[in-house]
Amino acid sequence: MRVLSGIQPTGPIHWGNYFGAIRQYIALQEKEQAFYFIANLHAFTTVRDRDKLRQWTLDIAIDLLALGLDPNKATLFVQSDVPEVSELCWLLMTGAPLGLLERCHAFKDKKAKGISADAGLFTYPVLQAADILAYDSDTVPVGEDQVQHIEVCRDLAGSFNHEYGDVFVMPKAHVLDTSSRVPGTDGEKMSKSYNNTLAVFEDAKVQRKQIMRIVTDSRPMDEPKEPVGDVLYDLYSLVVGESDREAMASLYRRGGFGYGEVKKALADAAEKFFSEPRARRAELAAHPARIREVVGDGAAKARKKAAAVLKRAQDACGVMGW
Numbered sequence: 604m605r606v607l608s609g610i611q612p613t614g615p616i617h618w619g620n621y622f623g624a625i626r627q628y629i630a631l632q633e634k635e636q637a638f639y640f641i642a643n644l645h646a647f648t649t650v651r652d653r654d655k656l657r658q659w660t661l662d663i664a665i666d667l668l669a670l671g672l673d674p675n676k677a678t679l680f681v682q683s684d685v686p687e688v689s690e691l692c693w694l695l696m697t698g699a700p701l702g703l704l705e706r707c708h709a710f711k712d713k714k715a716k717g718i719s720a721d722a723g724l725f726t727y728p729v730l731q732a733a734d735i736l737a738y739d740s741d742t743v744p745v746g747e748d749q750v751q752h753i754e755v756c757r758d759l760a761g762s763f764n765h766e767y768g769d770v771f772v773m774p775k776a777h778v779l780d781t782s783s784r785v786p787g788t789d790g791e792k793m794s795k796s797y798n799n800t801l802a803v804f805e806d807a808k809v810q811r812k813q814i815m816r817i818v819t820d821s822r823p824m825d826e827p828k829e830p831v832g833d834v835l836y837d838l839y840s841l842v843v844g845e846s847d848r849e850a851m852a853s854l855y856r857r858g859g860f861g862y863g864e865v866k867k868a869l870a871d872a873a874e875k876f877f878s879e880p881r882a883r884r885a886e887l888a889a890h891p892a893r894i895r896e897v898v899g900d901g902a903a904k905a906r907k908k909a910a911a912v913l914k915r916a917q918d919a920c921g922v923m924g925w
């Protein structure tokens with residue numbers, strides 16, 4: 604079974620990205636043949652600063668390796684290092700109904716807000732379909748927001764196969780555990796667009812300050828409180844083991860504590876939880892050439908597969924073999 608997913612390099616990764624997606628990707632490397640790539644071509648639809656695009660692409664590679672992605676188990680590469688995908692994208696584009704793309708949320712939301720969209724954003728789901736089909740992917744682990752794109756991919760693959768025979772493997776979305784929706788520092792869903800993130804590799808002191816500033820309710824000190832659903836408790840649960848979590852839950856239920864104590868416990872636990880990856884990250888970041896080599900090796904492996912699939916598609920539809 605081949606598992607594939609892409610991560611956009613649009614800035615420093617936050618707890619939502621890690622607990623909601625990246626941690627689950629890394630776990631899958633143990634039992635599946637995993638392909639993970641840094642979707643810089645997709646990020647290019649929003650990141651128009653060349654230095655940032657380059658920096659964030661390298662940064663995500665370092666982050667993933669520091670967090671436990673093992674290049675001997677999973678194949679890690681950068682999307683644009685496999686140009687076959689862009690060629691495949693064109694083949695899929697020609698059969699992609701405009702109506703289908705008009706319904707896709709990235710484009711639809713922008714249009715609804717009166718923001719003018721470009722062809723890159725409009726055809727974004729077709730490139731994503733090419734990403735998936737180029738590697739004969741069986742399963743695509745994604746957050747709920749991406750399920751629509753996997754449906755588009757299945758539609759495009761289905762029509763191509765219908766017209767030209769069994770060229771593409773039909774992929775399935777594997778929706779990541781949504782119970783792990785991570786709250787941000789304001790209690791809303793953690794997201795870059797809400798400015799409420801805790802970055803995974805934030806400087807420990809800065810992170811402590813961010814945690815101390817988390818907005819809490821004005822419940823009197825001695826009143827018991829249900830822990831689940833409380834931002835501090837929910838964040839704390841992510842970075843501690845079972846017994847610490849239970850101890851904190853009973854503290855909430857008993858009452859008589861201040862949020863300051865919980866914040867301090869959360870900051871300590873977070874620092875401990877990310878301390879190993881942080882140290883590993885510092886080591887990796889000191890040798891960017893090695894990172895480029897690892898990711899380059901990943902691309903070479905991915906390209907081999909993508910070239911074979913592209914040839915299959917080109918042969919089937921007549922743009923090759925004339």
Ligand code: ADP
Nearest residue numbers: 619620623624746783784785792793794795796
């Ligand atoms: P952002 O909302 O910060 O722009 P992205 O959309 O780039 O984040 O997130 C990439 C993936 O990370 C999502 O598809 C989702 O799986 C996961 N993710 C992001 N934020 C959260 C969150 N708050 N809780 C759980 N998962 C999240």
Ligand code: TRP
Nearest residue numbers: 608609610611642645731734735
């Ligand atoms: N669009 C995805 C996101 O924003 C990233 C992505 C690009 C992707 N290509 C993909 C995810 C292919 C899964 C499969 O998160």
